[in-house]
Amino acid sequence: MTTILETKQLTKKFDDNLVLKGIDSKIEQGQVIVVIGPSGSGKSTYLRCLNLLEQPTSGEVVFEDQSINQLTEAQLDGIREKMGMVFQSFNLFANYSVLDNINLAPINVQGMTKADATKQSQDLLQQVGVADKADAQPASLSGGQQQRVAIARALAMHPDVMLFDEPTSALDPEMVGEVLNVIKDLAQTGMTMIIVTHEMGFAKNVADEVWFMDDGQIIEKGTPTEVFDHPQKARTQDFLSKVLVS
Numbered sequence: 001m002t003t004i005l006e007t008k009q010l011t012k013k014f015d016d017n018l019v020l021k022g023i024d025s026k027i028e029q030g031q032v033i034v035v036i037g038p039s040g041s042g043k044s045t046y047l048r049c050l051n052l053l054e055q056p057t058s059g060e061v062v063f064e065d066q067s068i069n070q071l072t073e074a075q076l077d078g079i080r081e082k083m084g085m086v087f088q089s090f091n092l093f094a095n096y097s098v099l100d101n102i103n104l105a106p107i108n109v110q111g112m113t114k115a116d117a118t119k120q121s122q123d124l125l126q127q128v129g130v131a132d133k134a135d136a137q138p139a140s141l142s143g144g145q146q147q148r149v150a151i152a153r154a155l156a157m158h159p160d161v162m163l164f165d166e167p168t169s170a171l172d173p174e175m176v177g178e179v180l181n182v183i184k185d186l187a188q189t190g191m192t193m194i195i196v197t198h199e200m201g202f203a204k205n206v207a208d209e210v211w212f213m214d215d216g217q218i219i220e221k222g223t224p225t226e227v228f229d230h231p232q233k234a235r236t237q238d239f240l241s242k243v244l245v246s
Contacts, residue, residue: 007062023217034211098133124152129178
C-alpha cells in the first residue's frame, strides 16, 4: 500500500499546554481512519496539524512523500487543495447561494469556467442529496443540509484526502444520519479519509482502522472489531464502557 500521509513525532503546544505528545501515524491511500477518544484528548488538534491549519510545535508532517512543515503559505495552499476539510460548523459563505459556495474555489483557484464548475457543482449536490437546494441561501437550510453542502464544496477541489472534524457534532440528532450516510457512500468510492467523531456505531461500520486517542497520544489502533470488541488497553476499555450502550 502507498502511504499518503504520515506524522513523525508530532507535537503541539498551546502556551504551556502540551496537546499532542509525539504522535507517529501513517495513513495509506484509500484507507478510512476513524479517530475516537474523550473531549480534550487532542483529536481535532491532530487533524488540524495534518494540513497545517495548526502549525506543529515539533515533528514532521509528510504528505504524498513531501515534508510540508516548512512550506511557504503559497505552497501550503497547493497542498490544502489536495486535502479537503469539513468542519463542525459548516463555514459556508452566508451571502452566496449554495451553488456559488461550491463554484467559488474551482473557478477562482483552479481556473474552471463557470459553466464547467456549475455542472460539477450540480453533480456533487446530486451526490450528497441536496440537488434541489442549488439556488438556496445557506441560512435557509437545515444543519444537515448545510453540512452536506460543505462536503460537496470540499469534493469540488478533487482532493486526495478528506479530513472530517466531528462533522455531526453541531447537528440535531435526526440530521446526523443523513450526513453520516454521505460520508459512508464516500468511503465506498475509495476516498482516503480521516474522521474525528463521537459516533461509535458509524466508526464500527465505516472504518478500516479505529484509533483511540487520549491525553495527546494514540493509545490504541486496530480494526473496529479489535478496538471495540477486544480493546487491549485499560484506558480504551474504560472509555468504551462509558460510551457504548449495550
